Amino acid sequence: MASRFGNSNSIWRQPLAVVGIVIISFWVFAAIFAPLISPYDPLAQDSDKFLTPGALHWMGTDELNRDIFSRVIYGARISLPYSILLVVLSALLGSIIGGISGYFGGRIDAIIMRLTDMFFAFPAIVLAMAVAAALGPEIRNAVIAITIVSWPVYARLVRGLILNAKQNDYVTASSLLGSSSLRTLVVDLRPNLAGPVFVLASLEVGNALLLLSGLSFLGLGAQPPAAEWGSMVSMGAVNFDRWWVGLFPGLAILSAVLAFNFIGDALRDALDPRTAKALRD
Amino acid sequence: MKPVPAKVSVFRKILRGTGFFPFIVKRVLTSILLIFGMTFIAFSITQLVPGDPVAANLGQSAYSDPEIVAAFEKEFGLDQPVPVQYLRYIQKLSQGNLGISLSSKRPVNEDLKEYFPATLEIALIAVVIAMILGLVLGTLSAVTRDRLPDQIIRVVSLTGVSMPTFWTALVFFYVFFFLLGWSPGTGRLDPGAEPPPQVTGMFTIDALINGDFATFRQAFSYLLLPAIVLAIYALGVLTRFTRASVLEILGNDYVRTARAKGLPEFTVIRRHVLRPALLAIITVAGVSFASLMAGSVLVENVFSWPGLGQYAYRAAVGLDLPGIMGVSMVVATVYITMNLIVDILYRVIDPQLRKAEQ
Numbered sequence: 001m002a003s004r005f006g007n008s009n010s011i012w013r014q015p016l017a018v019v020g021i022v023i024i025s026f027w028v029f030a031a032i033f034a035p036l037i038s039p040y041d042p043l044a045q046d047s048d049k050f051l052t053p054g055a056l057h058w059m060g061t062d063e064l065n066r067d068i069f070s071r072v073i074y075g076a077r078i079s080l081p082y083s084i085l086l087v088v089l090s091a092l093l094g095s096i097i098g099g100i101s102g103y104f105g106g107r108i109d110a111i112i113m114r115l116t117d118m119f120f121a122f123p124a125i126v127l128a129m130a131v132a133a134a135l136g137p138e139i140r141n142a143v144i145a146i147t148i149v150s151w152p153v154y155a156r157l158v159r160g161l162i163l164n165a166k167q168n169d170y171v172t173a174s175s176l177l178g179s180s181s182l183r184t185l186v187v188d189l190r191p192n193l194a195g196p197v198f199v200l201a202s203l204e205v206g207n208a209l210l211l212l213s214g215l216s217f218l219g220l221g222a223q224p225p226a227a228e229w230g231s232m233v234s235m236g237a238v239n240f241d242r243w244w245v246g247l248f249p250g251l252a253i254l255s256a257v258l259a260f261n262f263i264g265d266a267l268r269d270a271l272d273p274r275t276a277k278a279l280r281d
Numbered sequence: 282m283k284p285v286p287a288k289v290s291v292f293r294k295i296l297r298g299t300g301f302f303p304f305i306v307k308r309v310l311t312s313i314l315l316i317f318g319m320t321f322i323a324f325s326i327t328q329l330v331p332g333d334p335v336a337a338n339l340g341q342s343a344y345s346d347p348e349i350v351a352a353f354e355k356e357f358g359l360d361q362p363v364p365v366q367y368l369r370y371i372q373k374l375s376q377g378n379l380g381i382s383l384s385s386k387r388p389v390n391e392d393l394k395e396y397f398p399a400t401l402e403i404a405l406i407a408v409v410i411a412m413i414l415g416l417v418l419g420t421l422s423a424v425t426r427d428r429l430p431d432q433i434i435r436v437v438s439l440t441g442v443s444m445p446t447f448w449t450a451l452v453f454f455y456v457f458f459f460l461l462g463w464s465p466g467t468g469r470l471d472p473g474a475e476p477p478p479q480v481t482g483m484f485t486i487d488a489l490i491n492g493d494f495a496t497f498r499q500a501f502s503y504l505l506l507p508a509i510v511l512a513i514y515a516l517g518v519l520t521r522f523t524r525a526s527v528l529e530i531l532g533n534d535y536v537r538t539a540r541a542k543g544l545p546e547f548t549v550i551r552r553h554v555l556r557p558a559l560l561a562i563i564t565v566a567g568v569s570f571a572s573l574m575a576g577s578v579l580v581e582n583v584f585s586w587p588g589l590g591q592y593a594y595r596a597a598v599g600l601d602l603p604g605i606m607g608v609s610m611v612v613a614t615v616y617i618t619m620n621l622i623v624d625i626l627y628r629v630i631d632p633q634l635r636k637a638e639q
Contacts, residue, residue: 016439115322121319121616121617122319123593125576125578129593134330135331214445237447254443254445261439261443
């Protein structure tokens with residue numbers, strides 16, 4: 001990886017990327033050590049409610065007097081792993097479909113590409129809402145729903161890369177030597193794909209987190225009493241005059257998405273220009 | 282009926298041709314096929330996942346009564362086998378009929394006529410705001426590349442695309458309605474106010490047509506806040522894209538020539554950089570217009586804006602397939618039409634593209 005991204009434009013030289021890495025490290029740390037960091041049980045309730053932020057409750061409390069700071073910390077345990085899982089699933093699914101399309105070409109390719117066109121024309125959130133509602137509101141189902149709508153970007157990228165790579169002599173040589181299609185696809189072509197797919201995935205983690213918390217905000221993702229950032233913001237929407245209820249979980253989402261975007265941007269810029277262009281198209 | 286050979290051959294000629302007219306015909310035909318294909322995808326996906334639209338739309342007591350369930354299924358054709366349901370839907374769709382909504386129990390066409398203009402109104406304003414600001418910020422960012430203004434604009438635009446829309450809406454609502462009192466609140470008009478007679482369905486325009494300036498001002502004050510929130514995401518996208526296009530063009534020889542001729546920098550940017558960049562920027566603006574309409578789901582939820590997004594949400598929760606399809610069709614049609622217009626524009630403007638295809 002180090003040689004691919006080069007030394008002169010290593011992402012460690014880009015200040016924004018470093019900021020991103022620091023923020024994500026913070027959230028990873030928060031997720032792992034949540035029970036040690038948070039001063040209260042994120043689900044503990046009592047008879048008070050809506051305490052303003054202060055020395056006892058840094059970010060105040062919500063309508064069941066649960067400590068918002070503790071809930072925001074615990075929220076990292078839901079939002080981060082599920083959005084990364086979501087991106088991994090979409091990247092895998094998209095790469096497999098795009099790989100088949102690009103490698104076999106012809107009619108299969110034509111059919112798959114029309115299929116991705118249709119998915120692109122679909123308003124992703126509408127389809128995701130429908131699938132999430134049909135599967136039943138639960139964070140796992142929201143992940144499945146968003147995966148179903150977000151694989152086509154990867155399929156397009158992988159197909160394009162394979163079409164390019166197929167023109168190389170070593171691929172022809174490999175198939176002339178009698179390698180099976182599957183072997184050619186996996187052994188010879190995969191190294192060409194790993195870098196760009198990884199970069200695209202890193203650019204998509206932020207979007208995944210936004211969509212996932214959006215579905216939870218609408219009540220189609222994580223369910224109460226789970227401490228999930230999107231559904232915590234929806235509590236803030238119900239009680240909009242208590243600014244702290246929605247503000248802090250939203251800031252948590254913003255910081256994590258921004259950090260992922262900083263890193264993704266830097267990774268893309270660090271790639272060689274040809275693949276960077278394939279990512280933009 | 283006998284086939285008419287002459288007509289068929291003309292049709293074939295059009296499809297095989299490379300001129301401008303065949304190109305448009307081909308694109309329109311593929312667009313229509315695309316829409317029909319989408320209905321198939323939506324139908325298959327919603328059939329594959331479990332979920333009972335009858336349970337979602339009937340109350341608990343009604344759902345436990347088999348007679349009511351049977352009547353409901355019969356009314357909406359849910360008692361038929363799935364392929365038959367799909368064929369019936371397609372049949373109606375080809376006549377422009379989107380079916381009856383399971384959740385509102387009204388024709389989807391009528392529902393959309395009511396909800397679509399509300400979303401169109403905020404999305405149009407949002408895209409205009411985003412385009413003007415995006416063009417200015419993106420160009421400024423590109424010409425000051427790697428210097429302070431560029432750094433600031435890049436962070437700001439990245440922040441724009443990273444903000445959760447539902448949260449931004451909430452923060453704006455709190456600040457401009459609750460704290461400052463500048464915004465009149467949620468909805469499209471004051472409670473009890475009479476909407477202007479429907480022509481376009483967009484209250485501001487209808488009020489103007491009617492010459493009713495008081496209603497225009499009121500409708501405008503209600504829509505400004507949701508439109509601005511909606512614009513933020515698109516603004517981030519457009520700023521970043523403008524910057525990239527302008528940077529690419531700045532590297533061209535003719536820009537160096539223009540500078541060498543001693544033209545003032547402002548003229549070089551305006552005439553030799555922005556003009557060619559504009560087309561690419563309009564492309565992205567067009568495509569992001571469709572995503573704005575989809576993005577309105579979350580904004581409308583916070584502002585209780587009775588638009589397509591709210592309708593889509595209700596349809597999704599009610600597993601109301603005709604409703605979901607109706608919304609998707611509308612957004613997809615906007616998306617496809619935008620792409621089509623852009624493709625046509627490209628062919629009109631760029632002679633190389635025409636040549637390449639021949």
